[in-house]
Amino acid sequence: MAKIELKNVTKSYGAAHVIKGVDLEIRKGEFMVFVGPSGCGKSTLLRLISGLEEISTGDMLFDGQRVNELVPSDRGIAMVFQSYALYPHMKVYDNMAFGLKLAKTDKAEADRRVREAARMLQIEHLLDRLPKQLSGGQRQRVAIGRAIVRNPRVFLFDEPLSNLDAALRVATRLEIAKLHHDMESATMIYVTHDQVEAMTLADRIAVLRDGRLEQVGTPAELYERPNSVFVAGFIGSPKMNFLTGEFAHAFDCSTLGIRPEHIDIVPEGTGMWTGEVVHAEDLGSDNFLFLDIGADEPVLVRQPGKLGIALGSRLTIRPRDGHLHRFDANDAPIR
Numbered sequence: 001m002a003k004i005e006l007k008n009v010t011k012s013y014g015a016a017h018v019i020k021g022v023d024l025e026i027r028k029g030e031f032m033v034f035v036g037p038s039g040c041g042k043s044t045l046l047r048l049i050s051g052l053e054e055i056s057t058g059d060m061l062f063d064g065q066r067v068n069e070l071v072p073s074d075r076g077i078a079m080v081f082q083s084y085a086l087y088p089h090m091k092v093y094d095n096m097a098f099g100l101k102l103a104k105t106d107k108a109e110a111d112r113r114v115r116e117a118a119r120m121l122q123i124e125h126l127l128d129r130l131p132k133q134l135s136g137g138q139r140q141r142v143a144i145g146r147a148i149v150r151n152p153r154v155f156l157f158d159e160p161l162s163n164l165d166a167a168l169r170v171a172t173r174l175e176i177a178k179l180h181h182d183m184e185s186a187t188m189i190y191v192t193h194d195q196v197e198a199m200t201l202a203d204r205i206a207v208l209r210d211g212r213l214e215q216v217g218t219p220a221e222l223y224e225r226p227n228s229v230f231v232a233g234f235i236g237s238p239k240m241n242f243l244t245g246e247f248a249h250a251f252d253c254s255t256l257g258i259r260p261e262h263i264d265i266v267p268e269g270t271g272m273w274t275g276e277v278v279h280a281e282d283l284g285s286d287n288f289l290f291l292d293i294g295a296d297e298p299v300l301v302r303q304p305g306k307l308g309i310a311l312g313s314r315l316t317i318r319p320r321d322g323h324l325h326r327f328d329a330n331d332a333p334i335r
């Protein structure tokens with residue numbers, strides 16, 4: 001399995017500069033997740049690594065070897081997309097074995113690999129079925145199985161779970177986490193919009209913004225020590241509250257960030273701010289309370305359990321010690 005290095009990689013389509021100089025080292029066996037707003041270049045970066053697209057300038061290395069000119073089939077990668085693209089007329093077994101057949105892999109060896117992958121993904125009982133006889137989640141597992149049997153150096157996933165319903169997403173996410181655990185030397189790169197997928201699957205997350213890397217770090221690093229207002233607002237769900245003006249000046253900063261889960265409701269007279277509940281969402285396990293404390297936008301407070309707080313109630317709140325994020329006028333953190 002491979003270590004992947006990107007050295008000042010750029011990609012332009014005519015005058016459109018999509019990737020603007022990315023330096024990144026993905027370790028052998030690492031699970032790297034790319035996140036960022038729509039259009040920031042996540043899929044393009046994945047396609048550059050796969051070789052489906054050629055980089056414009058810079059270098060791409062797999063295990064120290066320059067692969068800029070290598071076609072996808074010579075890079076030892078396997079891709080899993082959101083659409084599974086299984087052959088409808090072939091049984092699951094043949095779908096999984098197809099690539100090996102093309103590569104003229106020994107039949108017994110191919111059989112061994114298909115059954116091993118099917119066992120890992122718990123789809124052994126589905127090998128004789130056609131794709132149309134499978135659920136969406138099962139189809140996606142077959143697509144992942146088809147990637148596994150090829151024994152790739154690198155797995156590339158482009159939003160593989162986005163076509164699945166909520167329950168299947170969770171089940172298949174656990175499956176992918178297990179796969180990474182079982183194939184500990186497999187390097188995996190994964191593009192997603194989903195915060196939970198990014199936070200739970202990643203060894204490290206790369207946050208992209210407009211064709212550049214904004215920050216790369218472990219999920220905990222990005223959550224606890226974001227390097228910019230952008231990362232602070234992007235990582236975490238629901239989103240961090242940002243206060244400016246007098247609210248921030250009171251803390252000697254230009255922007256004050258507080259996550260909804262780091263605000264406590266306290267007795268009047270002991271808090272920092274008081275405001276009216278202008279909107280409330282009861283999720284059963286959690287309450288989202290939106291408080292108008294006189295800032296530009298209501299402050300979101302996340303509280304576990306059943307609260308039964310009525311709209312229009314006045315609440316006093318206090319940010320939890322050690323969980324304030326202060327930023328200067330350049331959006332850089334003050335620590």
Ligand SMILES: Nc1ncnc2c1ncn2[C@@H]1O[C@H](COP(=O)(O)OP(=O)(O)OP(=O)(O)O)[C@@H](O)[C@H]1O
Nearest residue numbers: 013016018036037038039040041042043044045193
């Ligand atoms: N073949 C192309 N020609 C011109 N522009 C392109 C081409 N492919 C992608 N782009 C542009 O490059 C930018 C990045 O696209 P990309 O698909 O990598 O973004 P993304 O972060 O994966 O977005 P999303 O989250 O919406 O899938 C977009 O502005 C897109 O319009």
